Amino acid sequence: MNILFAFYIPSGGVETLNRLRSIALQKHGHQCHSLYLNGGSGLQNSHDTPVFVTNNDIEIKQILDRGKYDVIVVTSAYRFLAKFRAMGFHGKLIYEVQGLGSFTQARITLNEASHNIRTYSNGLLNPNTPHIRQLFTEIFPQMPQFNFNNCMDMENFSYRYVQTPASPIAAWVGRIEDNKNWSEFLFICAELTRFHVSDLQVWMFEDPLLSEPGERAKFEMIKQQLNLKDRIVNLTNIPHDQMPEYFSIIANSGGFLCSTSKVEGAPYSVLEAMACHCPVLSTDSDGVRSSILHNQTGKYYTAGDIQEAVREAFELMNNNSLRTSLVLQAEHHVRTHFSPESYSSSFLTMVHAL
Structure with a gap:
């Protein structure tokens, strides 16, 4: 079977997902390719499967004709649905x-x-995101719908033995835009440094090309106001295969990953941290519910409640028995519920059902 995954830009979680599921499905004898409309930072990552980047209709038609695809998965970019049908994809x-x-x-x-979804697609897919499942059921009640977890390759993405930093690190991964709620992370870090962890380091992983200009200006202003300028380390466009080392350093430091998003689909950063023994503190942003179980595989705090977030973060950093328990259970949870084998099985079951 020949499969194509189509999205806007090779960056963030979708680029990670397309790489991982392509590898997983190819182990079962299926050929997988990815198509993006525009270039992006994810192109620096190692790709074991073909990747096409073009928004030229003639080139896209040639890709479809050469690929002879049996299945195309279109992520978010719903206008692709009509385009692919118009180009003769059946x-x-x-x-x-x-x-x-x-x-x-x-x-x-x-x-x-x-209209595009009902007219041109055969089915709907999401990674067990509660609010998307709800909307799918509400808007497309007659269409086949499939819900299963994304996959993680823990053979290649897991804890590394690295040096222990001299001071703890609070980390954040995302885009400088409103929904990722970056400002809340800065306020949490400011409170931690003011009352609890005077030597805290603040690491922020991002792709600056995907930030919103107005939010970027606010970011610069707020980090100055909170006296965080000298603590913040901006880590931009880190190659994906280097991230296990960074998460392992954060884990060894006694720090944590903080996810402050208002709403999420299925954030890879949370899974990746968990795979590398890095505890996670998160808002209940909906899509994290399949990965974070409070005080079992991670911790939640109430969005907007800075003091609660600080209390939970302080416990993560100082309650060694709880931290160890969370780390072990989180790793087991990812390995059990997000395996490439499980993903391949669910994906192929979906295709056969359609």
């Missing part, structure tokens, strides 16, 4: 949502896309 066309911003924005986008 195979199974699956519309996938990995995240569409806030609940309100997701509803708006899916309503805008509803």
Whole structure:
């Protein structure tokens, strides 16, 4: 079977997912390719499967003709659905949502896309994201719907033996835009440094090309106001295969990953931290529910409650028995529920059902 995954840009979680699921499915004898409309930072990562980057319709038609695809999965970019059908694709066309911003924005986008989805696609896919499942059921009640976890390759992405830093690290991964709620992370770090952890380091992993200009200006202003300028280390476009080392350093430091998003689809950063023994403190951003179980595989705090977040972070950093328990259970959870084998099985079951 020949499979194509299509998305806007090779960056973030979707680029990671497309690489990992392509490798997983190829182990079962299926050929997988990826198509992106524009270039992005993810192209620096090692790709074991072909990747095409073009927004030229003639080139896209040539890719479809050469690829002879049986299945195409379109992530978010619903206009691709009509385009691929117009170019003569007659195979199974699956519309996938990995995240569409806030609940309100997701509803708006899916309503805008509803004609294309109903007319041109054969089924809907999402990674067990509760609010997307709800919207799929509400807007597309008659369409086949599939919900299963994304995959993690823990053979290649797991804890590394690294040096222990002199001071603890609070880390954040995302884009400088409103839904990722970066400002809340800065306020949490400011409170931690003021009352609890005077030597805290603050690491922020991001792709600056994907930030919103207005949010970037606010970011520069707030980090100055909170006296965090000298603590913050901006880590931009780190190659994916280097991230296990960074997460392992954060883990060894006694620090944690903080996920402050308002709404998430299925964030890879949380899974990746858990795979590397790095504890996670998160808002209940909906899509994290399949990975974080409070005080079992990670910790939640109430979005907007800085003091609660600080208390939970302080416990993560100082309660050694709880920290050890969370780390071990988190690693087991990822290995058990997000394996490439399980993903391949679910994906192929979906295709056969369609």
